[in-house]
Amino acid sequence: MGKARKPPPAWAVRLRAEREARFWSQKEMARQLYEAAPPEVQSTFPSRASVMRELRDWEAGRWKPGSRYKRLYALAFGIDESVLFGDTFKLPGKSPEEVLATILPGSDSLAPLATRAGRRIGETTIEDLAARVHSMRLADDILGGEDLIVPAFRELDAAVRLYREATHTEETGWKLLAVIGESAQIAGWIASDAGQHEQAAQAYGLGISAAKEAGDAVLESNLIGSLAYQVSNVGDMGSAVVLAHAAVKAAPVHSPPRARALAWDRLAWAHARNSDAQAAMRALGEASDALASDRGQPGPGYLYWVDAGELQVMEARVYTELRRPLRAVPLLTDVLARYNTTHTRELALYLSWLAVALADANEPEEAAHQARRMLEMSADVASDRTHDRSLVVLNKLTSYADVPQVRELLADFPVDG
Template sequence: MRETIGELVRRLRLARGWSQGRLAEALAEAAPGRVPPTRNDVSRWEIGTRSPREWLPFLAQVLQVPREMLEKAKAAQPVDSTPRVRSVADFLPEGDPLAPLRARAGRRIGAGQVADLAQRVHGLRLADDVVYGKDLIGPALRELQAAVKLYREGTHTEEVGRELLRAVGELAQIAGWVASDAGEHAEAERIYRLGMSAARAAGDGVLSGNVAGSLAYQWSNTGRTADAVGLARAALKDAGPHAPAKARALYLDRVAWAHTRAGQDRPAMTALGEAAEALSEDSAGTESPSYLYWMDAGELQVMEARVYTELRRPLRAVPLLTDVLGRYDASHARELALYLSWLAVAYADANEPEAAAGTAGRMVALGQSGSERTAERTRIVLARLRAYRDVPEVAELLAS
């Protein structure tokens, strides 16, 4: 999909290290005779609710790119970009996405095979806690292909068929996550879409929301911010108001992150508040799907801190992250490295380069070569620290 004008403006702005307010100021300086744009104007351009038509020449000037580049991106903007809360079905491919999964005559599949498959699904999910991206993508894809084959080639009752589809949906969520962690974003999107289709065919809105929310999270982190907001909200809608508390909290977290990456502070903070409220309704007697075993108050705290870091509010982010990291399971090295990366950036934003360098050093020492997600965060942290290259601790880290 071609980059829209909003996505292009956001990418170019971030490449210069500018906030939305700073871009608005630069445009005001470049066009002194015009009513100056505001930070909110820039935000609306980036998420696609408004077009910067009359500002294109000035955007080209301050962002130092050819005007033709912006005009081509503007041509890719949908004619009707009015945001709405859509259904996950809007994000599925045309036609029958489950056509390859239609059952045909073969060996009889019963509850025993479904139970065995469910155990393998959970085993793969636990493996993702300690084996990452490029090291796990092969086994993940093999399990997904085996589940699809079981559904396609076996005969089964309607109820067993639904359970097989749920297994395909869960495996697709895990395999998509692993592929994304390996940096294979196009492959991850194809896998996620298969999982969304399978979950919806099984009539499981909560699972559909989990798979769709995972794709929305990938889009948030790869520049498709307007699409991410729409899909994250569609995932929440698909799960429904009676979804388990942990599910609603997680899906609201993804809504908050999508809005954060789109530069929408207020809806991001609103979604975070709603996520905390949802999780507070959870109790020991509330049954949640097994794939939400990891979702708890600590994870919610991490997301809140990440939002604050992205919004350049380090005084709020640092205490939250230090609290979580003080009790985090060190065996989950990838997540530990990722959380340390956010803390390092927050320290840098707070003008504490020595603490930032020390935190970044811990992150780098954890390694995680199989995770492209971690590698990308490492590049971001080191780029952020270059502004403090004259500080001895930072210089030593950058030279290592």
């Protein structure tokens, strides 16, 4: 099975998590350390490139910052040095309101964009709306669906009312429809994560209509694929396969490679859920080929998260679903060793797949260890998906209840449905 890569120490994980919670790049982190230093220290500060090299090593846990940089980190983050560099692991906690206030543009992060009934709108309004939609995507990276469902649908409703009540040119109308489609996609995704599947399906349907009317086939494919993914998880598997095929078909040949890769990935998952191993493997191959043709071409903002690592996760999930743990475990172990720790929900979900794959591989002790990590991590995540996966993992492990580690886990986390 091979040993998993040793994770970085708690303080290293915390340094990266605190930086990413503030949406600072490593370059910006280096600047913040410089700004935190008194003038006499700034005069002896190394180059920005040199500090960034150090940052990469610190965040990887290869070695610990010296006393000077520890003090500067504490000042930059506003966190006591003993807490920041202590041994106890704790991710930075922020309320939904704090996260949205950091990400969403505008002075009132929870207020919907005001409609401008009777007024003519143009590019600036479209840009404002698009920025808010993308901000909601970034918030979804950190918060669960139950935290975000109300503001997400406020934003979608505001965009729809703007289209209906304001005046605009035909071209601006098409762009506004595309933004509505993007807003509907993230609102549907958030509703699905909150367990509101009917509301999610309605949002996806609205988005598909808006994308079709706007003539945006790539967006239409993404929305159909999003609906297919939900149906794969909670609905009729045959219908999921049909929808996923439709998403692949909707994506034009000249679509961005990441768009085609995502469509094929969702088809692979639908086939896996439908227990069609050969079709799932073919779709995974198509997804890999599509992404391999990506040469950094510009594409829609909603594809920012699609990369080789995400495809690797989907491949591992397909193998797990098809009960091929010897293929799934190495892939998931590799991804989890370098995954963004601020994305708590996704990290917990990936750990759940690893736990199931390890159980299938007859490794109940390690499965229990990974399951405990997943359950403790997701305890405060407001996500219906993580709750459902918790039940899947615990039920999977009940057949190993005679193993001490599993017995202790089941006692600490009783299956209550």
